[in-house]
Amino acid sequence: xxxxxxxxxxxxxxxxxxxxxxxxxxxxxxxxxxxxxxxxxxxxxxxxxxxxxxxxxxxxxxxxxxxxxxxxxxxxxxxxxxxxxxxxxxxxxxxxxxxxxxxxxxxxxxxxxxxxxxxxxxxxxxxxxxxxxxxxxxxxxxxxxxxxxxxxxxxxxxxxxxxxxxxxxxxxxxxxxxxxxxxxxxxxxxxxxxxxxxxxxxxxxxxxxxxxxxxxxxxxxxxxxxxxxxxxxx
Numbered sequence: 266x267x268x269x270x271x272x273x274x275x276x277x278x279x280x281x282x283x284x285x286x287x288x289x290x291x292x293x294x295x296x297x298x299x300x301x302x303x304x305x306x307x308x309x310x311x312x313x314x315x316x317x318x319x320x321x322x323x324x325x326x327x328x329x330x331x332x333x334x335x336x337x338x339x340x341x342x343x344x345x346x347x348x349x350x351x352x353x354x355x356x357x358x359x360x361x362x363x364x365x366x367x368x369x370x371x372x373x374x375x376x377x378x379x380x381x382x383x384x385x386x387x388x389x390x391x392x393x394x395x396x397x398x399x400x401x402x403x404x405x406x407x408x409x410x411x412x413x414x415x416x417x418x419x420x421x422x423x424x425x426x427x428x429x430x431x432x433x434x435x436x437x438x439x440x441x442x443x444x445x446x447x448x449x450x451x452x453x454x455x456x457x458x459x460x461x462x463x464x465x466x467x468x469x470x471x472x473x474x475x476x477x478x479x480x481x482x483x484x485x486x487x488x489x490x491x492x493x494x495x496x497x498x499x
Contacts, residue, residue, distance in 0.1 A: 392475070453478055
């Protein structure tokens with residue numbers, strides 16, 4: 266094929282019409298690119314994007330406060346240690362909480378696969394296990410909070426172990442994340458029992474809501490990894 270013929274086959278971009286009509290057609294072409302994306306999934310991605318900015322602001326604020334604190338920052342390995350056999354084990358509870366949340370991410374991924382396979386019973390039980398693991402995480406977080414408040418005397422405005430900003434940063438970041446986990450547990454239970462009762466079978470056998478739940482839950486797990494790294498290990 267000659268160079269003239271090959272260049273003639275290359276599609277040329279369509280010229281936009283001038284004015285408001287051209288702008289409207291351009292925006293419509295962008296909208297058509299997302300025509301097959303479920304509305305709920307798109308809205309979840311937008312929500313998670315906005316939440317990413319919020320958690321990023323919290324962690325950046327925490328790092329700024331910690332580096333500028335005048336008083337010594339408490340050693341998290343000592344503050345969050347649990348006693349076993351009379352000996353303190355650094356970050357034992359936090360390690361268990363992290364393991365539970367990562368495990369729940371695995372069960373949620375399996376639930377999404379079973380949902381697309383239309384395995385209603387397996388989807389229900391996997392989502393139920395994920396919710397139970399999430400509730401266990403929240404329960405351990407409540408225990409962690411009560412230990413700091415009642416045993417160590419830490420408050421959002423005071424900290425007998427060092428920098429007063431420690432309490433405000435800890436309760437704000439872990440509390441905000443704990444609210445997300447609690448909301449996720451409720452969300453999972455609602456969807457799981459709807460799956461069990463055949464709600465989505467009656468609506469066209471569409472289990473995409475399970476994937477949307479999975480997106481939210483994986484996001485919550487990922488945020489905890491960053492909290493664990495920046496707050497507990499640093």
